[in-house]
Amino acid sequence: MIGYHLLQLKRTGQEAALEMLMPWEFLFLKFVYSYIICVREEDYAMKTRILYLSLIFALISISLASCRNDSSIDSSLFAVEVIDGVRYVHNHKAQRGDRPGARLELLGIIGKLEAEQEKDILYDPVDAARLSNGDILILEGRGSTVKRYDKNHEYISAFGQKGQGPGDFVYPFCLRLNRERDKLFIAHSRISRFSPDGNYEGGFKPEVISAFGFVGEQYRTSGMAVLSGSRVILPSHPSMWLDSGEHKLLSVYDKTGTIIRSSGAVKLYDDPALTLNANIVNFASDNDDNIYIAYAYQNRISKYSPEGTMVFSADRPLPYEVKNVTVVEVFRSGNIERELPRPSVSSVTKGVYLDFKNRLWVLTFLKQPNRFLTFDETENWTDCFEFEVFDSDGILLFNAAFPNVRFDNFSIYDDRVYLIDSQHESCVYEYKIVEEN
Numbered sequence: 001m002i003g004y005h006l007l008q009l010k011r012t013g014q015e016a017a018l019e020m021l022m023p024w025e026f027l028f029l030k031f032v033y034s035y036i037i038c039v040r041e042e043d044y045a046m047k048t049r050i051l052y053l054s055l056i057f058a059l060i061s062i063s064l065a066s067c068r069n070d071s072s073i074d075s076s077l078f079a080v081e082v083i084d085g086v087r088y089v090h091n092h093k094a095q096r097g098d099r100p101g102a103r104l105e106l107l108g109i110i111g112k113l114e115a116e117q118e119k120d121i122l123y124d125p126v127d128a129a130r131l132s133n134g135d136i137l138i139l140e141g142r143g144s145t146v147k148r149y150d151k152n153h154e155y156i157s158a159f160g161q162k163g164q165g166p167g168d169f170v171y172p173f174c175l176r177l178n179r180e181r182d183k184l185f186i187a188h189s190r191i192s193r194f195s196p197d198g199n200y201e202g203g204f205k206p207e208v209i210s211a212f213g214f215v216g217e218q219y220r221t222s223g224m225a226v227l228s229g230s231r232v233i234l235p236s237h238p239s240m241w242l243d244s245g246e247h248k249l250l251s252v253y254d255k256t257g258t259i260i261r262s263s264g265a266v267k268l269y270d271d272p273a274l275t276l277n278a279n280i281v282n283f284a285s286d287n288d289d290n291i292y293i294a295y296a297y298q299n300r301i302s303k304y305s306p307e308g309t310m311v312f313s314a315d316r317p318l319p320y321e322v323k324n325v326t327v328v329e330v331f332r333s334g335n336i337e338r339e340l341p342r343p344s345v346s347s348v349t350k351g352v353y354l355d356f357k358n359r360l361w362v363l364t365f366l367k368q369p370n371r372f373l374t375f376d377e378t379e380n381w382t383d384c385f386e387f388e389v390f391d392s393d394g395i396l397l398f399n400a401a402f403p404n405v406r407f408d409n410f411s412i413y414d415d416r417v418y419l420i421d422s423q424h425e426s427c428v429y430e431y432k433i434v435e436e437n
Contacts, residue, residue, distance in 0.1 A: 045125070087313075089101070094397060100401060101435070102398050104434070108153050124421055125427065126139050127411060136149045136153070142171070167192065168191040183201070187223070204255075206257065232253045232255075235250060245268045264299075276343075282296060297345040298322065314394030318348065329341075351363045362390065363402070381406060383409075387400040405434055416430060
C-alpha cells in the first residue's frame with residue numbers, strides 16, 4: 001500500500017498523493033523522510049534515534065494494516081487520478097472478484113393484493129423506512145397514507161390523507177428519515193415534516209415543483225435525502241443548470257424552504273433534451289452529511305463533502321456500452337410524415353443507499369430495459385440487476401445478487417433492504433444483509 005502511494009506521489013505530485021495516505025502510512029513516510037534528511041546532514045545521533053522509531057512505526061503499521069477492514073484492498077484492481085484535488089477512481093474489478101461479499105435473506109413480506117382486513121392491504125406502496133426500534137414505515141402513493149408495522153410485520157397504526165391541507169398528501173412518492181430517526185420527511189406537492197407518530201411539524205414548497213404542484217416524473221425517480229438540522233436535498237430546477245451547465249444538479253434547502261447551496265457535476269450535450277435526461281441522478285447522504293450521487297444514465301458515482309465540494313468520482317466496468325445520443329424517429333399519419341428527435345439513454349443505475357457499515361450499495365442494470373424502463377414478465381430479475389457495493393472512497397468491494405422479484409423502488413436501513421413492488425403484488429419485501437466470508 002505504501003509503495004502504491006509512493007507511485008502516486010511521483011505521478012500526481014506530493015500534495016495530492018499525501019491526501020490519499022492512511023494516517024499510519026503518513027507518519028511512517030514522515031519518519032523515513034526525516035531519516036533521509038539526517039543522513040544528508042550527517043547528524044548520526046539523531047539518525048540513529050529516528051531509525052529506531054522508523055522501525056517501530058513500520059511494525060505498528062504492519063499490525064494496524066492487518067487489523068483494518070480495508071487491509072485486503074488490492075490496488076492493482078483500480079487506478080486513481082487526482083485532478084484539481086478530486087480523486088477519479090477507475091475500478092477494473094471488484095476487490096472480492098467473483099465472490100459475493102454479502103447475500104440477501106428474505107425475512108418476510110408486508111402487504112397483500114387481497115386480504116380480509118384493510119390493515120393488510122397496501123394501496124400503491126412507493127417507499128419504506130425503518131425506525132430505530134425496528135418498526136417499519138410504508139408510504140402509500142394513491143392511498144396518501146403512512147402505515148406503521150412492527151419488526152414482526154404486525155400492523156400498528158396509520159396517518160395521512162389525500163388533500164391540500166397541512167399534513168395532507170397529494171400523490172406522495174418519497175419517504176426519508178433524519179439521522180436520529182425522530183423526524184420523517186415526505187415528498188409530494190410539498191416537502192412535509194412529521195414526527196414518527198404522524199404529528200405534522202411543518203414543510204415547504206421547493207423550487208423544483210411548478211406552480212400547479214406538478215412534479216416531473218424524472219425527478220420522482222431521484223427522490224430526496226435528509227441532512228442534519230432538518231435540511232433537505234432535492235434535484236435542482238433545470239433552469240439552474242440546463243442551459244448554463246453550472247454544476248448545480250442538487251440543491252440543499254433549510255427547514256424554511258430556502259436554498260442554501262447547490263452542487264453536482266453536469267455533463268452537457270448538444271441536445272438540451274439529452275442533457276436533461278442524461279443528468280438524472282440518484283443520491284443518498286451519510287451521518288456526516290457527505291452526499292453520494294449515482295448517475296442514472298452515466299457510469300459515474302460521486303461523493304461530495306458537507307460543504308458541496310467533490311471528493312471523488314468513480315466508475316466501474318459494465319457489461320454494455322453507455323450510449324447517450326439523440327435519435328430521430330419517423331411518425332406517419334396518413335400521407336404525412338414527421339421526423340421527431342428524442343433522447344436515447346443507457347440505463348446504468350436504479351438507485352443508491354448506504355448500509356450500516358457506511359458502504360455504498362448501488363443498484364446497477366446488468367442489461368438494458370425496454371422503452372418503459374422495465375423488463376418482460378418472463379425475465380429473471382436476478383439477471384437484470386445487481387448490487388455493486390463500494391467503500392466510502394469509491395473502491396468497488398464486491399457484488400451482491402439481486403433477488404428474482406419484481407420491484408419499483410428500494411431502500412436500505414441498517415442491515416435491511418426493502419424492495420417495494422407497487423405495480424404487481426402491491427407489497428414490500430424485507431431482506432436482511434448477511435455477510436459472506
